[in-house]
Amino acid sequence: MTEPNGSTPSLEVCLSPALLHLYDVKNSIVVIIDVLRATSTICTALYNGAAKIIPVASVEECVNIGRQLSAITAGERDGKIAEGLAYGNSPFEYPRDFIEGKILVLTTTNGTKLLHMAKDAIQIITGSFPNLSAVCEYLVAQGKNVILGCAAWKDRVNMEDTLFAGAVVHRIKQHFNVNCDSALAAETLYNTAKDDIFGFMRQASHFQRLSRYGLEKDIRYCLTPDSANVLPILQNGELVVG
Template identity: 40%
Template sequence: MTKPKDKFTVEVCFTPVLYPHILTQSNFIVVIVDILRATTSICTALACGVKAIIPVATLDEAREMKKKGYLVASERDGIVMDFADFGNSPFNFMKPEVKGKTIAYSTTNGTKAIQAASNDSNVVIGSFLNLSALAIWLIQQQKNVVILSSGWKNKFNLEDSVFAGALTSILLKNSGFVTECDSAKAAMDLWKLARNNLMEYIEKASHRHRLKKLVLDDVLEYTFTVDSTDVIPILNNGMIIKA
């Protein structure tokens, strides 16, 4: 991406499938987004005293981690796996028994995005819960930013895109960031439409209806609570820890 001197760029990538085609080539941080629900849960976990999260992509890896004695959070399509200690609802990570623990974490979409990005850049975890804290932290890093939505089974989804728009809007407003990315511009427009009533806007997201069918939508109001924590989860040697 072309950029004015001394400005950093923001690029939005709507699904991991598009990640190989990003234009940002160097000196960048990737913000992983999976609002429903991996990145919301990871922010919750670290905010509630979980020591570290180890993201794993496959069920086999998750099963191996269980054998090694880790607590395991694992689900597919919203269903908790039988060998796992719990699924990926953020409420599970608020329990006293997870405090100080390291938890292996495997989910449908979120982990895939983390692994897609982890090889070539710094990775940080974003959700509405840590929106402002994350924006401030990104401004301090003095790097370009790529916001990578997890999507749903490789497709665009509304909730991650609206978050990407929220984060882009703050970065562009408060500091030396610019964007020439159409995805970022579209995401900001969606955030503009959604921001005054996030819950109502997200009513139309298809993933929200999938969760409803699975009776997993108890978490929605919590998920769209903006700025409930200052935690900045970063990926460090394969583990997600507090920055």
């Protein structure tokens, strides 16, 4: 599929929120990528029947909205449950028998920040390995410019988000114009790691950070393709199943 002007749409990778201002967000679909663990948890909660997810930047806002809507308040700071919130950022906290039909208000260290930064995009969706196929199929079907936006770690490039961006580039590049060195680098990294992504990730800083909290089960889940294969789309400030 092509853009309305007949040109092939572009596919770019933004490796950090600190670089987002260099990209044409207003004319692109932006995929928010925060593999460990925000976007993995978002698709898992929606896959398990959450009514919607409201992403917010601050813990205070999370608490206030949760109170107003009688919603579940959740989130983390630096990999741990944020003080004042009832739940954390593990996908295993949101099984169907708990989350179905409920509203989740979520704040995270990196992912929700990037989501709000990209607010002027044509469309915002969230991506992670658990919904890899849904993301790829949607992007190909839309035929619009795409920015794969990595949430990174406090603006520093990270391994897991870059690997996911590379996986997307690897799957769909034939449908796009990929004139972007960071996209090529991400795909190269993914091709190096793809036979054992979990093993490859052991050297990554956030793997080590989360491992200190005993969260290797979370990490393995978040690196497993298509275990929660739905498409979270941002509509009116809320993430719903597309």
